[in-house]
Amino acid sequence: MGVYLFKRLLLIIPTFLGITLITFLIIQMAPGSPVSLKIQQMGGEGIRTETVSKAVIEQTKKLYGLDQPIHVQYLQWIKRLATFNFGDSYKDHRPVLTKIREALPVTLLLNFISIFLIYLISIPLGIFSALKSRTLLDQAVTVILFILYSLPSFWVAMILIIYLGGGEYLNLFPVAGISSQGVGELTRWGQFGNVLWHLVLPIIVLTYGGFAFLARLSRAQLLEVIRQDYIRTARAKGLSESAVILKHALRNSLIPLITLSGTLLPAMIGGSVVVEQIFSIPGMGKLGFEAVLSRDYPTVMAIAAIEALLTLVGILVSDLMYVWVDPRISFEGM
Amino acid sequence: MWPPGPRGQPRRVAPTIMNDTLLTVENLKTYFFTERGVFKSVDDVSFTVPRGKTVGIVGESGSGKSVTALSILRLVSAPGKIVGGRVMVSCRGVLQYAPTGTVDLLTLEESEMRRFRGGKIAMIFQEPMTSLNPVFTIGDQIEEAVALHQKELNEAQRWEQVLEVLRLVRIPDPERAARSYPHELSGGMRQRAMIAIALGCRPEILIADEPTTALDVTVQAQVLELLRELRERLGMSLILITHDLGVVAEQADEVIVMYAGKIVEQGTVRQIFSHPRHPYTRALLEALPTFHTTGRLRTIPGSVPSLAALPRGCSFQERCDRVQQRCREEDPELMVMGEGQVARCFFPEL
Ligand SMILES: Nc1ncnc2c1ncn2[C@@H]1O[C@H](COP(=O)(O)OP(=O)(O)OP(=O)(O)O)[C@@H](O)[C@H]1O
Ligand SMILES: [Mg+2]
Numbered sequence: 001m002g003v004y005l006f007k008r009l010l011l012i013i014p015t016f017l018g019i020t021l022i023t024f025l026i027i028q029m030a031p032g033s034p035v036s037l038k039i040q041q042m043g044g045e046g047i048r049t050e051t052v053s054k055a056v057i058e059q060t061k062k063l064y065g066l067d068q069p070i071h072v073q074y075l076q077w078i079k080r081l082a083t084f085n086f087g088d089s090y091k092d093h094r095p096v097l098t099k100i101r102e103a104l105p106v107t108l109l110l111n112f113i114s115i116f117l118i119y120l121i122s123i124p125l126g127i128f129s130a131l132k133s134r135t136l137l138d139q140a141v142t143v144i145l146f147i148l149y150s151l152p153s154f155w156v157a158m159i160l161i162i163y164l165g166g167g168e169y170l171n172l173f174p175v176a177g178i179s180s181q182g183v184g185e186l187t188r189w190g191q192f193g194n195v196l197w198h199l200v201l202p203i204i205v206l207t208y209g210g211f212a213f214l215a216r217l218s219r220a221q222l223l224e225v226i227r228q229d230y231i232r233t234a235r236a237k238g239l240s241e242s243a244v245i246l247k248h249a250l251r252n253s254l255i256p257l258i259t260l261s262g263t264l265l266p267a268m269i270g271g272s273v274v275v276e277q278i279f280s281i282p283g284m285g286k287l288g289f290e291a292v293l294s295r296d297y298p299t300v301m302a303i304a305a306i307e308a309l310l311t312l313v314g315i316l317v318s319d320l321m322y323v324w325v326d327p328r329i330s331f332e333g334m
Numbered sequence: 335m336w337p338p339g340p341r342g343q344p345r346r347v348a349p350t351i352m353n354d355t356l357l358t359v360e361n362l363k364t365y366f367f368t369e370r371g372v373f374k375s376v377d378d379v380s381f382t383v384p385r386g387k388t389v390g391i392v393g394e395s396g397s398g399k400s401v402t403a404l405s406i407l408r409l410v411s412a413p414g415k416i417v418g419g420r421v422m423v424s425c426r427g428v429l430q431y432a433p434t435g436t437v438d439l440l441t442l443e444e445s446e447m448r449r450f451r452g453g454k455i456a457m458i459f460q461e462p463m464t465s466l467n468p469v470f471t472i473g474d475q476i477e478e479a480v481a482l483h484q485k486e487l488n489e490a491q492r493w494e495q496v497l498e499v500l501r502l503v504r505i506p507d508p509e510r511a512a513r514s515y516p517h518e519l520s521g522g523m524r525q526r527a528m529i530a531i532a533l534g535c536r537p538e539i540l541i542a543d544e545p546t547t548a549l550d551v552t553v554q555a556q557v558l559e560l561l562r563e564l565r566e567r568l569g570m571s572l573i574l575i576t577h578d579l580g581v582v583a584e585q586a587d588e589v590i591v592m593y594a595g596k597i598v599e600q601g602t603v604r605q606i607f608s609h610p611r612h613p614y615t616r617a618l619l620e621a622l623p624t625f626h627t628t629g630r631l632r633t634i635p636g637s638v639p640s641l642a643a644l645p646r647g648c649s650f651q652e653r654c655d656r657v658q659q660r661c662r663e664e665d666p667e668l669m670v671m672g673e674g675q676v677a678r679c680f681f682p683e684l
Contacts, residue, residue: 228464229459229461229464229465230464230465230466230467230468232409232459232465233459233465233466233467233528233531234467235409235451236407236409236451236452236456236457236459237451237452237456237478237479237482237531237535238448238449238450238451238452238453238479238482238483238535239448239478239482240445240448241444248467248470251469251470252467252468252469255469325469326468326469327468327469327515327517328468328515328517
């Protein structure tokens with residue numbers, strides 16, 4: 001196990017470098033640059049870039065190190081990364097690390113709660129559908145899940161804001177930010193409650209579409225497992241139907257669902273951009289989106305690096321969970 | 335097996351259950367209701383299983399052997415349904431059933447049925463590779479059976495039982511085997527583990543559905559030998575399902591030949607092998623390799639007709655070399671051929 005883990009961790013390094021290198025190149029190749037944006041901001045809308053003296057451009061480039069060849073820039077970025085220095089944001093000149101430290105916990109909280117809820121609801125729903133398979137109830141569940149799945153999240157977010165967020169109808173939930181003003185005066189639990197209250201609508205938007213996939217997967221898995229010979233063996237022993245399902249079938253059918261959870265987190269963080277933007281949640285998605293718009297290279301690269309790492313670790317965790325839940329898979333074979 | 339009746343007359347189902355009879359299946363009918371029609375997989379099957387004896391059921395693939403076995407345990411799953419018959423089990427010593435001494439499994443509540451499943455009648459399956467749950471150890475899977483049917487035991491005693499049955503089925507190093515997962519054992523060992531699970535239930539009747547088909551030849555012989563030995567040692571009855579007449583010749587006391595969901599011939603091993611009456615049985619015997627076989631084996635031409643669209647008259651007519659006009663018009667009943675031997679044929683071999 002130790003050897004396996006060591007090998008896998010070693011493998012993460014080149015993969016990580018590859019991902020960040022490609023990201024680095026794509027960002028540099030994309031049209032627009034921090035320099036031109038800066039000059040636009042300095043000169044206002046009316047002034048064309050050409051009229052600004054070459055000296056200013058050179059000066060700005062030098063300031064950011066953009067006058068160097070691209071491989072030198074990348075190596076410098078890696079060098080700084082080794083000391084956990086992501087540089088300063090071009091936008092507000094605060095250290096990128098500080099900005100990420102503020103944003104990451106928010107996004108993680110949002111996504112952990114969402115994933116937890118998705119599992120909590122999908123798996124029982126999937127089991128229920130499988131046990132009632134091909135009945136009207138099962139079909140009703142299927143249809144509802146697919147409708148939910150196909151609703152675009154920005155639309156659902158708008159509907160929720162209009163109907164529940166103090167638009168023309170009910171005013172049950174806040175629609176922006178993650179806490180109320182003056183939240184600092186509340187007790188610790190009060191603060192926590194306040195944050196959760198703010199997260200209700202974003203979490204609804206993040207979860208509703210996820211049920212369909214996992215519930216269908218657990219339904220299909222359970223139906224597949226129930227057909228297996230060993231389920232018949234369990235019945236032939238004289239086990240009750242509930243023991244057959246809950247012990248023999250469920251354990252086997254959950255294997256792919258459990259292992260999936262490792263890769264779900266990075267995927268969801270990527271998907272929370274829209275939600276964070278709509279609900280003005282100061283998380284990684286919003287930070288990244290704004291950084292891209294303002295060509296804030298250090299912030300973009302830092303976020304890319306963190307997400308790459310999360311993904312790689314997520315995949316590793318998935319594989320480790322396979323070994324943990326399925327005795328047929330061992331470290332030796334990997 | 336059956337009380338003697340007038341020769342050449344249709345057999346009547348045994349009116350009384352004889353003292354040494356453990357299981358009596360009467361007029362069992364199990365149909366599969368599919369979009370392509372109703373498949374009469376088991377159609378009016380009757381037989382008895384005497385205490386301590388082996389009943390062999392033979393027949394080609396699709397003749398309804400497995401469905402018969404699953405019906406006895408009421409394990410047929412949709413779209414299959416038991417549509418008629420009785421499965422009488424003798425329950426001497428069980429107070430609840432003392433007045434009659436027998437119970438019809440098909441009339442029991444599901445919760446009551448569960449005590450018989452495994453406890454009275456255990457079953458082992460064809461595929462040892464897929465019939466064990468991959469995520470539980472062998473020991474756990476045996477212990478589960480022990481816990482279900484020997485409720486009086488505590489945990490330590492149960493584990494002792496687990497090791498005991500593993501020893502019974504001759505698994506080397508039972509302690510280690512108990513802690514192994516199915517994938518860590520060879521095919522032969524897995525089938526032994528399957529048998530151990532069945533024995534953990536302390537059954538009086540063991541149904542073995544092609545227990546050796548998936549195993550290689552030497553292992554086959556060992557497993558069959560083990561089954562015979564266990565039957566004798568534990569005084570069980572064995573229902574041995576196979577398509578291998580050779581196995582039946584060695585193991586069985588009585589033989590049931592099935593064709594297209596029906597019993598076509600039934601008798602003692604001696605009768606079946608020395609005087610087969612039904613043309614199908616004879617054809618099966620001729621297809622059996624013997625010590626003297628030279629050249630090609632005989633095969634039975636044609637194949638089993640679809641159970642959803644059986645021809646009028648005898649099911650075997652298309653493949654029969656003795657077929658006559660009557661066979662195409664009338665469905666023969668099981669006729670008494672001699673003491674204990676019956677065959678479903680108008681023109682049996684004499
Ligand atoms: N799930 C099912 N759906 C529809 N028909 C079925 C189903 N299971 C069995 N049958 C029908 O029952 C018939 C008998 O099947 P069964 O499994 O008892 O055959 P068998 O004699 O055990 O054959 P084998 O030697 O291949 O195990 C099949 O030919 C098929 O027509
Ligand atoms: Mg079969």
